[in-house]
Amino acid sequence: MSHETNPLLIPLHVSYIQNLGKNKNDLIYHLTAHLRMNAIYWGLTALCTMNHREALDRDEMIDYVMSCWDEETGGFGAHPDHDAHILSTLSAIQILVTQDAIGRLDIDRVVKFILSLQQPSGVFAGDSFGEIDTRFSYIAVNALSLLGRLGDLDVEKTVSYIAQCRNFDGGFGSRIGAESHAGQVFVCCAALTILDRLDEIDTPTLSWWLAERQLPNGGLNGRPEKLEDVCYSFWVLASLSMLKKVHYIDSDKLISFILSAQDPEGGGIADRPGDMPDVFHTHFGIAGLSLLGYPGLVDIDPVYCMPAALIETLGLRKGWQSLERRMR
Amino acid sequence: MHGVRRARQTQEALEAKRLKDQSKLRDYLALSDDVLARKKQKDWSREALRATTQLLQVNPEFYTIWNYRRHILVNGIFPESTPEQIQDLLKDDLSLTMAALKIHPKVYWIWTHRGWCLNNVPSGPGVDGEGDPRGWEKELWNQELFVVEKLLDADPRNFHAWSYRRVVLASLPVSKPETSELAYTTRKIESNFSNFSAWHQRSKVLSSLWSTGRLDQTKSKEEEFDLVQNAMYTDPRDQSVWIYHRWLIGSEILDREIAVIQSLLEEETHSKWCMESLVHYKRLLLHNHAALVDKSALTRDCIHLLEQLRKVDPGRRARYDEIEITRL
Ligand SMILES: [Zn+2]
DSSP, X not given: OOTTSOOOOHHHHHHXXXXXXXXXXXXXXXXTGGGHHHHHHHHHHHHXXXXXXXXXXXXXXXXXXXXXEETTTTEEOSSXXXXXXXXXXXXXXXXXXXXXXXXXXXXXXXXXXXXHTBOTTSOBBSSTTOOBXXXXXXXXXXXXXXXXXXXXXXXXXXXXXXXXXXXXXXXXXXXXXXXXXXXXXXXXXXXXXXXXXGGGSOHHHHHHHHHTTBOTTSOBOSSTTOOXXXXXXXXXXXXXHHTTOGXXXXXXXHHHHHHHTBOTTTOOBOSSTTBOOBHHHHHHHHHHHHHTTOTTOOOEETTTTEXXXXXXXXXXXXXXXXXXXXXX | XXXXXXXXXXXXXXHHHHHHHHHHHHHHHHHHHHHHHHHHTTOOSHHHHHHHHHHHHHOTTOHXXXXXXXXXXXXXXXXXXXXXXXHHHHHHHHHHHHHHHHHOTTOHXXXXXXXXXXXXXXXXSOBTTBSOTTHHHHHHHHHHHHHHHHHHHHOTTOHHHHHHHHHHHHHOSSOOOHHHHHHHHHHHHHHOTTOXXXXXXXXXXXXXXXXXXXXXXXXXXXXXXXXXXXXHHHOTTOHHHHHHHHHHHTTHHXXXXXXXXXXXXXXXXXXXXHHXXXXXHHHHHHHHOGXXXXXXXXXXXXXXXXXXXXXXXXXXXXXXXXXXXXXX
């Protein structure tokens, strides 16, 4: 690690996340309301990974989540009065599970909402307007698994669509015919992992493609010949964990890259060094560091992107492998 | 947040900005409260439509408002409009989303709304056998291909634009020959060999042209090797071309020989060596080229061949059993 790079500034990142909810007088806070539910999940999970779950008030968080319930559709919106969408619905479920508050949820209704979004082709839509994406298939599989309701899913149809999105480079795209992209590789690998269908993955080819995401500066990109970005740290590493190939990445160089994207004054992590931090990159940067065995962090489950111990308690742990936790 | 540089600002500068934003914030909150209140009351008036236009111009990421806008159009405005008026309204929305995409080319919701507009073009201008009832549709979809090309000129790697391009190509009322899409990828690749998105698209188009026999595979492959070698020599550090090269080499020899043996088997229907070799080469395809092949079809073929082999060569049935049980 280069001597100019700071270590992970945990107390600073904790206060950065705590302060995010206190900027209600800022225009940007309101312009990003459509991401609020996801942002709370990112913040909470980052705090769990830094072992500071208590830094945000639990009851207040649960009340907020429940205030985003859309009674008409049976899903969650991103903010009160925003329409239900599968993206915010998964975040809501993940928050409730992490906070041990799933009892507040009308599970039957939310399962019905999720299943209603499956299309005849097997892929899922994000809402009733029908935008389709393998991201939504993963979200459905993840959510149903967390709720213990995978039995209600047409697994064959779900897997069949994902399998058709596999490209010759071993990766997966957002739809049939779409280019491989590290984010889509993550969602497809994780969905197939949860459904115990890793046989649909061409492991040697895909792990080659994933290993080639690392650039000379240590960072990872999401597609060939693109720039590095901290958020891909998690998507690439999580996919490699599921394939048990994290050691294909130069971990020292990637750790340095993620650490160099920290804002050493205000806290938070950005997409790359010198940029404005946000909670999304803060969460995925820290999650990446956890998979790389960075000292002092808590294990994160690469399949569900939630605390590993919690997923283990729920009996949902799959056979992934991350790097061993370093002592210092 | 991507690519926004971090600027250290003094406390005074931050305070000044906050003050300046205060009036913007008040206006934004008033507008957004007004629109959400109208939405709750199912206000589907033209006034409500105008309010959504205003709000979406400020914040095109507010997905709930795009949804509401579609409800206003479908439930409130289309029913009292002529087909000409509907066509004009949709054109307005295409302009609105175009302006938004110029600033936010990676916002999913804007792309989704465009797709919705195009899928709702009324039939016309021709009616009752006079004129072309799909005239409007043709006009707008053809124009859409032009629009997507403009956006790919601005960012040749934008995967939203590529994904949308595939939707447009599949939806054109009068479809374009795939050879013209091949020519498009040639132009994109020749202007920048690093554009893996174009190489990817090319692999899909060629697969389809070859499998339907619209392009002679042997001759076309030779041309591809020339193109690839040219790119390799231009910049051997560029991974796009190496990934494409691997696809091109792919399973060529195996495919060719399997085809030869398959036709021999049609003449020599009980040939043990034909069947044994087919199982062997098909298993090589399955194991070494998993991403390129239809796994379930190949597996089925092998099981069928092994069944035949047990009949024509019963002395070695134990080995055939073992291949089927353990190594398919
Ligand atoms: Zn990013």
